[in-house]
Amino acid sequence: MKRNQSGMTLLSFVIVLAVVGFAAYIAMRLFPMYQEFYAVKSSMKGLANEAGVGDMDPGRINELFFRRLDINYATNIKPTHVKIERMEGGWNMKVNYEVRRPLVGNLDVVGNFNAEQALTRHGAD
8 A cells, every 4th residue: 555645845844934934024023113103093092082182282282192102112203293283173183104114134114104183172083
């Protein structure tokens, strides 16, 4: 009786291991960027739930926002990335920023992030 072997060869195992390793490397490079964006979104949402935020001046709103970002260790957002515009019933806050991280050699990965939140007297929408 002839038995056939089944399963992966050493070469196919190394190829699968390389693909999985590269995918894990990419994920480790991208995860901090998206974690920081989540911190921005949650800081904006928390600020929107702050009592009386619709009546505050933009400087105070900026200060409270960056305090929340400091707690979450978000370092890529600068005051120039934050725009606070007057709207009916409060303020509209926009955060637009770009993160550039080295990937492999001279290749970089670039993330463009945009978030917007209404800061009204009535709380978050």
